[in-house]
Amino acid sequence: MTQMTMISAIQNAHDLAMEKDDRVVVFGEDVGFFGGVFRCTAGLQEKYGKNRCFDAPISENGIVGSAIGMAAYGLKPVIEIQFADYMYPAYDQIVSEAARIRHRSNADFTCPMVIRMPCGGGIFGGQTHSQSPEALFTHVAGLKTVMPSNPIDAKGLLLAAIEDPDPVVFLEPKRLYNGPFDGHHEKPIVSWSKHELGVVEDDYYITPLGTAAVKRSGEAVTILSYGTMVYVAEAAVEETGVDAEIIDLRTLVPLDLETIATSIKKTGRCVIVHEATKTSGFGAELAALVQEDLFYHLEAPVARVTGWDTPYPHAQEWDYFPSPQRLGEKIIETLEG
Amino acid sequence: MADLALSSPEIAPLKLHVPEPGCRPGETPDFSDFEIPRAGAVPKPAIDASADDMLDLAFSIIRVLNKDGEAVGPWVDDLSPDDLKLGLRHMMLLRAYDTRMMTAQRQGKTSFFMQHRGEEAVSCAFQVALKKGDMNFPTYRQAGLLIAGGYPMEKMMNQIYSNEADPLHGRQMPVLFSAKEYGFFSISGNLGTQYIQAVGWAMASAIRHDNKIAAAWVGDGGTAEGDIHSAMVFASTYKAPIVMNIVNNQWAISTFQGIARGGAGTFASRGHGFGIPSVRVDGNDYLAVYAVAKWAVLRARNGFGPTIIEYVTYRAGGHSSSDDPSAYRGSAEGAAWPLGDPIERLKQHLIRLDAWSEERHVQAEAEVMDEVKSIQKQAEAIGTLTSGHPPSGRDMFEGVYETMPPHLLRQRREAGY
Structure with a gap:
């Protein structure tokens, strides 16, 4: 066991995957010599050589497009988009190509690759370093979409994504890289070095895609969350004193609907929280699934707490960010509903 | 500073420049500005020559067959009369297949088709320069890669008909084939996306210390996509073992090539900004296409990196079965195209070599058409889009x-x- 941050857990997953399978190649902007602007690929070039870990030009379209060709050849590219906000030039390659090559060629060609990208706000990154574009991926047939919330899951889910035979979008909430952040930006930062989820197994292990985790058992209401919002939910629950069940979805597609259903059948209430904008956000899909399958178990309307439908602001970051207070108020409203 | 004043009477108001083609419907085609170098006039650089040593080749046209049907100059390669007859057969097969499938589309047996008329030499001759294991990343107008590569034509027709034996199970539009075993990557239908993928595939070959090379394909119109820029950056940076083909058939549906080319003299000259050796070749000259392809493939396989080849050709038919070119270009333009017809030119060359005759050619046309009809019959016995057992x-x-x-x-x- 080693105490790891989410960054070192992700770096460690790369390291073990490259050691295990020489078809794994890692590249992206600043990823090679420097080891990534967030250091998630630190030391890999030195250890595995420039042939398997290298710097790419500032061309997300080129990074994803070339990785698709490498995957078609038989390699397993694990590529980094420096910020999720930069992925749009690559969107055609992700949606029209990576996601569809298996289907359109009847598995003549496949596209096993992982597209990593730091997402989410809370770092004063403004509109180009803060977005959570997960719904733009969950809407696409052929993609899997993953968002871990802690070092143990980050390592296991990344290794599962690398083993997966299909393209996986791996979203890393950058506000969680160094410690669990619960939305109380005025308080001192908590570090993974003092957290049980920072104690990571040294060996290779897999956290299967498509499995949610129940972070807290409760009877009164189910909170569906992922990424940074898992800790916002924990804070909201603690502050309201409500006996809520908190679920960390971990994988959005494929979704662990069974864990969600089991919980809501027990609690009869559901609050969904995500950092992305509200309209057509992943919360809309979750709310629709809950009412389709569990309508007669519900005792209150399904509620959503999300980022507002505005560009991610700079100075007004904490007005945008779904706070424990906003979530807490919605939890109380749902209990009274 | 007075001369910079906005109100200065000497400065005319700005106007948007929108290029126009030379020949719209009702107009007489005029190719007098189209400079065609003599066959044999363009030098052949060594395969390790640098881009700087062949800048002129991006503005000229490499040609081997002269107007008398003779093969002349430094680009004459090692194709035997038998090789050439096989090449002629591939092009004739492709043309017969096009004819039959266009008719089948008109008869409602499939939803859509795209033909190659006038461009047969480009894909048929290129494929001969590749080795097994190399990978093409084609567009929809390179079926000659499959025909010259020995892919069963019945499978192509099964795909076009989306019948029970369609290798792609009816999931793809007609002609968007995939044939990994034959070095033919799954065609997307989105333009340009496959160009950067081809570079990635070539990089993978280098990462694995393999000897395989990739061939990327795009049309004149598709070069305007951002993927092409990305592909050139990556190919140049990582010296990828790839041949980057640009098939300039003059028309992107109704839009003439000047709209994508802009102020650059040629598409091949795009490569100069990336230090990539870039050449233009007569796309209707089977011998020239083969020679240039072979040279570029050798460069790639020997670690000298990417090459850009612009094929100067003419789309003699419509863009697709859904297109009517008489609505946007002069009907006489195809006949006036100065580089002729690829099948006709190779035929003349073979006759010149005493390896072929007009009579033999007429006979071969009938044989090839019978062969294609018989394959079509087999495919239709399995089913068409509207008959048989469509995919579930x-x-x-x-x-x-x-x-x-x-x-x-x-x-x-x-x-x-």
């Missing part, structure tokens, strides 16, 4: 992922499968 709706749920996730299984059941 159940199949569309398969292969989205390797393992069907629960939500898709649920939707398949909801759909009644």
